[in-house]
Amino acid sequence: MLYPNNIKKTHKTFINYANRGMDLEELINETNEYYLEKDMALIYKKPTPIGIAKSSFNEFGRTIEKAYFKEQSTLDYNGIYKGKYIEFDAKETKSKTSFPLANVHKHQIEHIRNVIRHDGIVFLIIKMNGLYYLLLGNDFINFIDNNERKSIPYEYISTKGFNLIEKYNPPLDYLKIIDNLLLGGHNYGKEVKS
Amino acid sequence: MLYPNNIKKTHKTFINYANRGMDLEELINETNEYYLEKDMALIYKKPTPIGIAKSSFNEFGRTIEKAYFKEQSTLDYNGIYKGKYIEFDAKETKSKTSFPLANVHKHQIEHIRNVIRHDGIVFLIIKMNGLYYLLLGNDFINFIDNNERKSIPYEYISTKGFNLIEKYNPPLDYLKIIDNLLLGGHNYGKEVKS
Numbered sequence: 001m002l003y004p005n006n007i008k009k010t011h012k013t014f015i016n017y018a019n020r021g022m023d024l025e026e027l028i029n030e031t032n033e034y035y036l037e038k039d040m041a042l043i044y045k046k047p048t049p050i051g052i053a054k055s056s057f058n059e060f061g062r063t064i065e066k067a068y069f070k071e072q073s074t075l076d077y078n079g080i081y082k083g084k085y086i087e088f089d090a091k092e093t094k095s096k097t098s099f100p101l102a103n104v105h106k107h108q109i110e111h112i113r114n115v116i117r118h119d120g121i122v123f124l125i126i127k128m129n130g131l132y133y134l135l136l137g138n139d140f141i142n143f144i145d146n147n148e149r150k151s152i153p154y155e156y157i158s159t160k161g162f163n164l165i166e167k168y169n170p171p172l173d174y175l176k177i178i179d180n181l182l183l184g185g186h187n188y189g190k191e192v193k194s
Numbered sequence: 195m196l197y198p199n200n201i202k203k204t205h206k207t208f209i210n211y212a213n214r215g216m217d218l219e220e221l222i223n224e225t226n227e228y229y230l231e232k233d234m235a236l237i238y239k240k241p242t243p244i245g246i247a248k249s250s251f252n253e254f255g256r257t258i259e260k261a262y263f264k265e266q267s268t269l270d271y272n273g274i275y276k277g278k279y280i281e282f283d284a285k286e287t288k289s290k291t292s293f294p295l296a297n298v299h300k301h302q303i304e305h306i307r308n309v310i311r312h313d314g315i316v317f318l319i320i321k322m323n324g325l326y327y328l329l330l331g332n333d334f335i336n337f338i339d340n341n342e343r344k345s346i347p348y349e350y351i352s353t354k355g356f357n358l359i360e361k362y363n364p365p366l367d368y369l370k371i372i373d374n375l376l377l378g379g380h381n382y383g384k385e386v387k388s
Contacts, residue, residue: 118277
């Protein structure tokens with residue numbers, strides 16, 4: 001990517017939350033490119049916010065000399081689909097039994113509530129146990145509001161979530177699920193609201 | 195802000211496109227915060243994309259050692275208003291007679307076309323001659339498609355654009371204009387389409 005491969009490899013063993021979802025992120029980026037090419041939707045990943053500690057100037061402009069990554073207070077992906085606002089995030093966990101809520105920051109939870117209230121389409125794409133699930137913002141918030149737990153049991157995700165089957169192209173066709181929800185055709189054997 | 199004041203001051207004379215719209219950006223950020231507080235809309239500035247040339251790892255994670263700013267291929271601000279997708283950019287020019295189209299990158303122009311086609315609300319907020327104008331994406335694209343010129347005459351902007359009067363709070367109430375357009379109440383003495 002933007003930094004030499006050896007950096008990535010050498011430091012593979014560090015717990016790096018930003019890189020955890022790398023493969024999932026690539027699948028989603030390819031899916032978004034497919035949607036863009038087919039003119040189905042405009043969905044982009046937001047750049048990771050950084051805090052600049054030191055910068056310098058030369059004839060080409062400002063160069064960053066020292067910076068660190070900051071937390072995104074919204075979700076990573078947003079855009080437009082059929083005139084509607086859409087926003088989501090990709091999360092991955094190695095746990096087989098439950099999805100730790102620490103994966104979603106406080107500001108992001110608040111933001112999910114806001115998007116729901118403002119009539120946007122909001123969800124998480126969760127990779128867990130080698131499978132991909134689309135969990136609607138409503139179902140995510142319902143769990144948080146009705147449980148004291150610090151993680152969501154896998155059973156809740158596999159029951160409430162919509163299974164996304166990885167394909168060749170687009171790799172993770174999440175808009176197909178959104179389409180069915182928009183049309184009211186919940187033919188995935190699941191209800192939109194709990 | 196994030197870097198010491200003296201850096202900004204010392205290098206004030208450099209032509210820095212990213213900082214040109216600083217004051218305008220602050221007005222818009224404050225406006226967006228107002229909308230957020232009043233729960234009227236969710237509109238955020240996207241982080242500036244960067245290219246990382248060098249990074250290192252320590253116990254806190256990855257630190258950026260060298261990076262440069264990249265061009266945004268979409269517009270700087272996006273979000274949701276009344277369930278609708280909204281996206282815009284803030285541009286400023288010192289020219290009194292015309293707005294140089296070099297201010298809007300090729301990818302951004304393409305993106306504006308895309309958002310229009312996907313039924314989103316898209317516009318530019320232009321500061322020129324000490325005044326603020328909201329120029330709809332449609333009017334911006336119409337000009338480009340029907341002119342060979344490399345800049346938009348001020349007269350076009352002041353005629354087609356909607357004048358935004360700077361106020362105390364919110365400083366630049368652009369949603370008021372969008373509201374009138376959404377309601378079909380074009381009571382600004384101007385037509386939405388040319």
